[in-house]
Amino acid sequence: xxxxxxxxxxxxxxxxFGANTAVDDVSLAVPVxxxxxxxxxxxxxxxxxxxxxxxxLRPSDGAIDVLGFAPAAVDALRGRVGVLPQDAILPPxxxxxxxxxxxxxxxxxxxxxxxEAARGALAEVEGADWWGQRxxxxxxxxxxxxxxxxxxxxxxxxxLLDEPTAGLDPRVAxxxxxxVQTKKGRTTIVVSSHNLRELEELCDAAAILxxxxxxxxxxxxxxxxxxxxxxxxxxxxxxxxxxxxELPLQxxxxxxxxxxIDFDDERLELVVGFDRSAADAETVIGHVLTALLHSEVRISxxxxxxxxxxxxxxxxx
Amino acid sequence: xxxxxxxxxxxxxxIAVRELRRSIRSTKGVAIAALTLAGACxxxxxxxxxxAGGRELPSAEVTQAQLExxxxxxxxxxxxxxxxxxxxxxxxxxxxxxKITVWFSPLLVALLGFDGISGELQHRTVRFWAVxxxxxxxxxxxxxxxxxxxxxxxxxxxxxxxxxxxARGHVAIGELARWGVRSWFVVFVIAGAWAAMAxxxxxxxxxxxxxxxxxxxxxxxxxxxxxxxxxxxMRLSAEGGAQPAPTLWYEFLYPNAYxxxxxxxxPARVLGAAGILIAFVAIAxxxxxxxxxxxxx
Numbered sequence: 001x002x003x004x005x006x007x008x009x010x011x012x013x014x015x016x017f018g019a020n021t022a023v024d025d026v027s028l029a030v031p032v033x034x035x036x037x038x039x040x041x042x043x044x045x046x047x048x049x050x051x052x053x054x055x056x057l058r059p060s061d062g063a064i065d066v067l068g069f070a071p072a073a074v075d076a077l078r079g080r081v082g083v084l085p086q087d088a089i090l091p092p093x094x095x096x097x098x099x100x101x102x103x104x105x106x107x108x109x110x111x112x113x114x115x116e117a118a119r120g121a122l123a124e125v126e127g128a129d130w131w132g133q134r135x136x137x138x139x140x141x142x143x144x145x146x147x148x149x150x151x152x153x154x155x156x157x158x159x160l161l162d163e164p165t166a167g168l169d170p171r172v173a174x175x176x177x178x179x180v181q182t183k184k185g186r187t188t189i190v191v192s193s194h195n196l197r198e199l200e201e202l203c204d205a206a207a208i209l210x211x212x213x214x215x216x217x218x219x220x221x222x223x224x225x226x227x228x229x230x231x232x233x234x235x236x237x238x239x240x241x242x243x244x245x246e247l248p249l250q251x252x253x254x255x256x257x258x259x260x261i262d263f264d265d266e267r268l269e270l271v272v273g274f275d276r277s278a279a280d281a282e283t284v285i286g287h288v289l290t291a292l293l294h295s296e297v298r299i300s301x302x303x304x305x306x307x308x309x310x311x312x313x314x315x316x317x
Numbered sequence: 318x319x320x321x322x323x324x325x326x327x328x329x330x331x332i333a334v335r336e337l338r339r340s341i342r343s344t345k346g347v348a349i350a351a352l353t354l355a356g357a358c359x360x361x362x363x364x365x366x367x368x369a370g371g372r373e374l375p376s377a378e379v380t381q382a383q384l385e386x387x388x389x390x391x392x393x394x395x396x397x398x399x400x401x402x403x404x405x406x407x408x409x410x411x412x413x414x415x416k417i418t419v420w421f422s423p424l425l426v427a428l429l430g431f432d433g434i435s436g437e438l439q440h441r442t443v444r445f446w447a448v449x450x451x452x453x454x455x456x457x458x459x460x461x462x463x464x465x466x467x468x469x470x471x472x473x474x475x476x477x478x479x480x481x482x483x484a485r486g487h488v489a490i491g492e493l494a495r496w497g498v499r500s501w502f503v504v505f506v507i508a509g510a511w512a513a514m515a516x517x518x519x520x521x522x523x524x525x526x527x528x529x530x531x532x533x534x535x536x537x538x539x540x541x542x543x544x545x546x547x548x549x550x551m552r553l554s555a556e557g558g559a560q561p562a563p564t565l566w567y568e569f570l571y572p573n574a575y576x577x578x579x580x581x582x583x584p585a586r587v588l589g590a591a592g593i594l595i596a597f598v599a600i601a602x603x604x605x606x607x608x609x610x611x612x613x614x
Contacts, residue, residue: 056444056614072610074451078323083448088441093343094335102335106449108323150445 002068007188013062022048024212037199037206038192044209050192054083079107082151086162092136121149141172158188200308210316226305232270235298248295332458356474400577408488414478415500423511427532430463430515435528453606460516467508475501503579510572510594513601543571
């Protein structure tokens, strides 16, 4: 039976390839309707975890539920799960439209509906003109978009995307991110990617994997501490002190919502921890900047939280 | 969204039709055309050889004595008097072409089918299907697509051979229809067993070249088994004088050995042979489905 509110559940999942353990005792839950990221360096196990969710790989131990069923339960999940595999090559001899119609038919659509769905999916990736082209003649970017079209074919409940923008030029990558953004909320999306900015932009929550294990998991705000701290980058040469152009740490500590103040003089970064029940990040930023500007501190940047990239660097080796 | 249902048969049909279309359109299509042309050349050579040696007479001119002579010659060559009885009246050019087609059918199947699954495993193309079709349907669809392809190629070859024999006056149109359809049926059923084995081997490998080598190796071993059985039976037949030697059990492992049974005028023998060959297909489908269900893609 489907678990209310949960689209994908991994329970203590392990995958071994011979002596190598690619995924080790991983548990996570992807909420229905969310955009969820799988993050980690090369060899972290994210593609293996992704492939088990898609049913391509069988777990060595543990269990996976996808919309309440085992990933291999093709008939129960027919048309409800779309997958963009990272390195699967489209069949070179098939015409794009013909392939999409065929895949739509396998999703259980009658011929006329399959044709309509295929045309719609191709139009969404701005590939309507490629209908008669052989897949083998598509450029990398075009092929990726066709693969994305097949993943979203028939408006599935869950879409799994493995490195959706890998190897694409910035414009095509942007278009793909925009397309995924438009699908958010209507469908549950799981994205595995190296591109942390992309994940930060797209995802509501994520799991960070390292060497096959989950090392951090939570909403994007929790992972980046966006609701707990603000970071201010200051100009080179800035030091703590009471004078003009110096960081007024005492004054900042006196702000009512502030819990901690740290200054990293190597990174030239002021980290202000605050009590989220007393104020939100925007209010804190206002107070902190007012104090800094009052001291004539030269500011080069402000961010909510530490950024996903920094968080990943902190928790992975 | 609720899942849409699709029966396994509908899945298999969709996959088989797509497989057939893919094979014809790919570079494999060129190989198919080349093989068909080569087959046509063989048909013409056989026909010419018949003419040159005066070996083929229009059937209306064949006397009873010549028919008996032909029956004895076939029985001697095949070690199977029952088969000789069944095909004694078959025009020699069609019989020769049947034997050649049956003999070449594993080669044809191996060349057309080695990459059916292995090719899609290699490039992970199969992943686009893995979320949409049962793995058993995937296997069965690939197998049926290959079988249908080989069926079409052999049909084209039979039509070419029949056309050549007809043009040279070796057969009348009625005879061609009668023997031609039976010949194609024999090759088609036998090709099914070879196609099943080739698809099974293809599912074991994710490198097509390894699948090709393994298919050739498996088929060669079976050919040796068949050859060994045939030679043993011929030796036993020679030792037994007029008494025909029974078919040896292990000969039945070699699909081509069923051609004599499939050409029989006894429907029970035809059905039995076809049933065993279909069992080959069913066993390979079961094994292949299990293999695909258990393997990582």
